[in-house]
Amino acid sequence: MKSIIRKYLSGNSSEEEKQNILNWMRKDGNLVDFQQEKVKWEMGAIREEMSLTSRESWNSLQNQLLQQTQQKLQRTLVYMRFFKYAAIILVLLSVSAAGFFAINNFSKSEKIITTIRAEKGQIANVVLPDSTEIWLNSGSILKYNNNFSLTNRDVELVGEAFFSVTKNKKLPMVVKGSKIEVKVLGTRFNVSAYPEDNLFNVTLEEGEIELMSSGSKNFSKFMSPGELASFDKKSNDLNIKTVNTDMYTSWKNGIINIYNLPLEEVIVKLSKRYNQKFEIDSELKSLRYTYVIKNEPLSEVLQIMETITPIKVSQEGDIIKLKYSEVRK
Numbered sequence: 079m080k081s082i083i084r085k086y087l088s089g090n091s092s093e094e095e096k097q098n099i100l101n102w103m104r105k106d107g108n109l110v111d112f113q114q115e116k117v118k119w120e121m122g123a124i125r126e127e128m129s130l131t132s133r134e135s136w137n138s139l140q141n142q143l144l145q146q147t148q149q150k151l152q153r154t155l156v157y158m159r160f161f162k163y164a165a166i167i168l169v170l171l172s173v174s175a176a177g178f179f180a181i182n183n184f185s186k187s188e189k190i191i192t193t194i195r196a197e198k199g200q201i202a203n204v205v206l207p208d209s210t211e212i213w214l215n216s217g218s219i220l221k222y223n224n225n226f227s228l229t230n231r232d233v234e235l236v237g238e239a240f241f242s243v244t245k246n247k248k249l250p251m252v253v254k255g256s257k258i259e260v261k262v263l264g265t266r267f268n269v270s271a272y273p274e275d276n277l278f279n280v281t282l283e284e285g286e287i288e289l290m291s292s293g294s295k296n297f298s299k300f301m302s303p304g305e306l307a308s309f310d311k312k313s314n315d316l317n318i319k320t321v322n323t324d325m326y327t328s329w330k331n332g333i334i335n336i337y338n339l340p341l342e343e344v345i346v347k348l349s350k351r352y353n354q355k356f357e358i359d360s361e362l363k364s365l366r367y368t369y370v371i372k373n374e375p376l377s378e379v380l381q382i383m384e385t386i387t388p389i390k391v392s393q394e395g396d397i398i399k400l401k402y403s404e405v406r407k
Contacts, residue, residue, distance in 0.1 A: 083115045190224040196237070199353030201330065206233075210251065213240040213330035216350040217272075238270040240330045243285075254292070258309050261288040268327045278309040281326040289316070334371040341365040341387075341400070352376045358400040362389055 079102075085091050086099050099112075196202035196214035204212045204220070208227040214220055218237025226232070231251040243251050245264025253260040255271030256278045265285025271278050280289065282301045289307060291297035299316065301307055306321040325335045334347055342363040345356045354376060365387050371379055380391045380398070390403035 080115060083112060191221055192224070192226075194220045197353075198350065201332070208246065209244045211242040215239065215329055216353065235269055235271050237272055238268070238329075240266075240268045240327055242266050256309070256311060257292055257314070259290045259292055261290055262286075268323075270326075276311050278311060279326070280307045280309075281305075281321065281323050282307075283323045283327060332373065336370070337368050338366050339368075341367065341389075345400075348376065348379065355397045356400065357397055359402050361402055362387075362400055365389070 082091075082095065082099065086096065091099065194202060194204055194214065196216055196218045198217045200216060202214040202218075204214065206212065206222070206226065208231060210231075212220065215238035218235070218239055220239060221234040222232065223230075227249070231246065231249050233251070233253055235253055235255040239253075241251075241253065241262070243262050243264050243266070247263055251262045253262070253269055255269060256273075258278050258280070260267070260269060260280055262285070265287055266283040267285070267287055268281040268283070269279070270281075280287070280301065282303055282305050284303050286303075287301050289297075289299040289301065289309075299307070299318070301318065304320050304323060305318055306323075306326065307316060307318045309316050325337060328335055329351075334351060336344055336347065339347075340363060341358060344367050345358055348354065349356055351371070367383070367387070369382070383389060383400075384391055384403075388403045390401045392399050392401070
């Protein structure tokens with residue numbers, strides 16, 4: 079297989095050979111083997127005395143080949159499954175074969191950033207090249223580079239994600255978000271790192287993780303299963319407490335647990351879940367709710383809220399407005 083890969087990288091493969099390589103790369107584990115062989119081949123090519131013209135030609139060829147490879151893999155490895163009742167879409171992606179991604183950075187050094195997005199109103203289920211499984215919540219973004227699972231397992235998260243990390247003692251996974259980084263060997267945990275939220279939350283379901291700070295080498299906190307760590311971005315305070323982890327991780331199964339939350343926080347969850355804009359009267363923000371959302375449509379959820387609290391729901395354009403109602407007081 080080594081000679082076939084090198085022929086492909088050199089740009090000398092026939093169309094049939096290219097298709098065979100693509101089919102082979104789609105199988106579990108083969109993409110990692112391809113990447114490792116590609117790194118060896120590149121190092122050998124770079125060591126050769128190449129003219130400037132040859133070097134530029136080689137880089138151009140590699141960019142073109144890799145883009146074509148990823149585009150073909152992308153078209154065949156994206157699946158969608160719609161929940162029957164909810165305004166949520168679960169998108170199933172296999173990035174182990176370069177599935178649903180966008181190339182944001184492609185230079186002559188062939189540094190590739192893979193970006194995975196869960197659009198608003200969607201939950202994306204992703205399998206990375208190291209077999210780590212990740213669920214991305216609505217409006218979330220995950221990034222990693224082309225050395226992932228080779229020389230690093232670093233990912234950048236904007237939003238919320240649940241991780242089921244494949245164990246690798248030699249190459250820990252590092253999740254970067256805000257000022258806090260999460261270092262893991264193999265475990266299951268949830269990270270909520272929406273930029274608009276003041277709190278950076280990490281919930282550990284099983285295993286052990288280490289919290290580190292990108293701004294301080296001396297900062298290190300270990301978490302145990304069943305704990306929630308909340309980092310305040312403004313005060314830089316870290317609070318760790320024991321919780322029912324289902325309250326913070328059930329979203330990946332399409333379930334939202336709301337327990338004694340003020341309306342202004344409930345609205346944030348509804349906005350992400352249903353991809354809907356809201357406006358609420360200031361006097362309603364402190365109203366508290368406790369209920370569970372499974373596959374109910376938004377209209378049903380709002381109807382229940384109208385029944386149990388003094389609010390009136392109306393819609394103007396694409397905005398749903400919640401106003402105080404004397405009748406329901």
